[in-house]
Amino acid sequence: MVGANMLLNLDKNWDGTNVQDLIVDLVNALSAVRSLSEISCEMADEKAVIRLALSCLLSNQDIEKCSFFILDDSGLLSNVTGVSVGERAESDPVFSQPTMSFRMGEGIIGAAAATGEMQYCSNCREDDQFTLNADVNNMPGSIVCTPVFTLHKELIGVLNVSHSEPEFFSIWHKRLLQVFSNILGQLITNRRLFQQMEIQIATRTAELERLVEETRRLKDYYVSMSMQDQLTGLHNRRYFYDQVELAFAQHNRYEYPFCLLMMDIDHFKHINDEYGHAFGDEVLITVAGALQKLVRNTDILVRFGGEEFVIIFVNTGCDNGKTFAERIRDNIKNLRWQVGGKQVQITISIGLYCMVPESKLAHQYADIDQIIHCADTALYKAKANGRDRVEVFEATQLADEF
Ligand SMILES: Nc1nc2c(ncn2[C@@H]2O[C@H](COP(=O)(O)OP(=O)(O)OP(=O)(O)O)[C@@H](O)[C@H]2O)c(=O)[nH]1
Numbered sequence: 332m333v334g335a336n337m338l339l340n341l342d343k344n345w346d347g348t349n350v351q352d353l354i355v356d357l358v359n360a361l362s363a364v365r366s367l368s369e370i371s372c373e374m375a376d377e378k379a380v381i382r383l384a385l386s387c388l389l390s391n392q393d394i395e396k397c398s399f400f401i402l403d404d405s406g407l408l409s410n411v412t413g414v415s416v417g418e419r420a421e422s423d424p425v426f427s428q429p430t431m432s433f434r435m436g437e438g439i440i441g442a443a444a445a446t447g448e449m450q451y452c453s454n455c456r457e458d459d460q461f462t463l464n465a466d467v468n469n470m471p472g473s474i475v476c477t478p479v480f481t482l483h484k485e486l487i488g489v490l491n492v493s494h495s496e497p498e499f500f501s502i503w504h505k506r507l508l509q510v511f512s513n514i515l516g517q518l519i520t521n522r523r524l525f526q527q528m529e530i531q532i533a534t535r536t537a538e539l540e541r542l543v544e545e546t547r548r549l550k551d552y553y554v555s556m557s558m559q560d561q562l563t564g565l566h567n568r569r570y571f572y573d574q575v576e577l578a579f580a581q582h583n584r585y586e587y588p589f590c591l592l593m594m595d596i597d598h599f600k601h602i603n604d605e606y607g608h609a610f611g612d613e614v615l616i617t618v619a620g621a622l623q624k625l626v627r628n629t630d631i632l633v634r635f636g637g638e639e640f641v642i643i644f645v646n647t648g649c650d651n652g653k654t655f656a657e658r659i660r661d662n663i664k665n666l667r668w669q670v671g672g673k674q675v676q677i678t679i680s681i682g683l684y685c686m687v688p689e690s691k692l693a694h695q696y697a698d699i700d701q702i703i704h705c706a707d708t709a710l711y712k713a714k715a716n717g718r719d720r721v722e723v724f725e726a727t728q729l730a731d732e733f
Pocket residue numbers: 562595596597598599600601603607608609610611612615636637638714718
């Protein structure tokens with residue numbers, strides 16, 4: 332479309348200029364527009380984008396200098412970058428010239444911004460607004476200032492192109508600059524939108540990451556809560572079933588023995604009835620703390636329910652298991668509480684099941700519920716035999732039990 336319009340105008344403004352020159356001009360104009368369309372709007376620095384755009388214009392046109400004045404929030408137009416013929420855009424990305432600023436309506440740049448129309452000064456040396464202020468020797472011959480807008484018609488700034496010769500710019504240049512400014516406006520708009528999008532994506536990504544982390548933390552919290560006994564702080568039955576698989580796996584693979592202790596506080600109902608439920612809770616908490624001190628980190632200790640605790644001594648044979656069980660029984664018996672001027676002590680009964688390598692015993696079970704049942708049977712025996720004692724599940728009990 333751009334090319335077609337230009338050709339149309341070319342016909343309309345035909346003044347006898349050499350056709351070959353016009354075709355060269357047309358190709359140059361299209362090249363300027365085309366190279367502008369190749370600038371990536373993903374560049375972080377807006378000034379660098381504008382500088383590249385100015386270089387595209389300069390390298391495809393016979394313009395000598397161009398610069399860009401950006402409108403800031405205070406309504407001031409300040410030149411952020413500029414390129415002269417022969418300069419490479421990437422050679423000096425930082426605009427080294429002293430910053431010039433214009434208010435809306437001030438000078439030819441301010442006029443372009445205020446009117447929203449292209450401004451052309453064909454001979455600066457005879458124009459008061461230039462001769463009064465500027466250094467005449469460095470003054471351009473002619474200047475074109477074109478306002479540049481966003482897609483929503485908001486002013487971005489003013490494109491300023493100049494040449495040392497007066498009367499240099501033709502209708503052809505002006506039409507090209509109009510098209511070029513429109514595309515430059517689109518490019519800057521796209522870059523700004525892209526940057527906004529990047530910031531939004533970064534903000535949302537950070538928010539999402541925070542939510543994922545929070546969810547993970549909550550999940551960990553609830554998993555640990557679901558595996559923990561709220562009264563004593565020990566792990567609970569659910570954790571036990573989770574962890575016992577490991578003891579089984581090690582037993583099956585390496586023939587590591589392990590011992591399962593089922594422990595129950597004796598006559599605990601009496602403690603509750605005599606001293607109250609709160610005191611009963613205190614006893615449970617103290618017993619849990621004492622048990623925790625008596626087991627190794629690798630052992631599995633849980634409150635199995637009520638006044639029942641279970642320990643798995645991993646990689647522990649039957650003799651050691653019995654010794655540890657007796658030590659636990661003894662330690663718990665030595666605990667003391669003071670309540671209502673009375674000293675209270677408790678005892679526990681323990682049922683022990685030893686899981687030894689299969690070759691040694693014929694009655695081994697590979698099912699945790701069966702093993703618990705065996706330890707429970709031994710516990711029942713300890714209770715039946717007078718409490719405050721450790722009983723080991725014997726193979727001879729199998730016949731009775733199964
Ligand atoms: N304070 C308190 N008591 C509990 C808790 N869980 C269970 N109990 C009590 O523990 C008592 C267990 O009583 P029983 O099952 O009759 O057993 P026991 O009195 O210990 O008798 P033996 O086991 O035969 O020696 C019941 O009174 C339960 O209410 C708890 O979390 N806190």
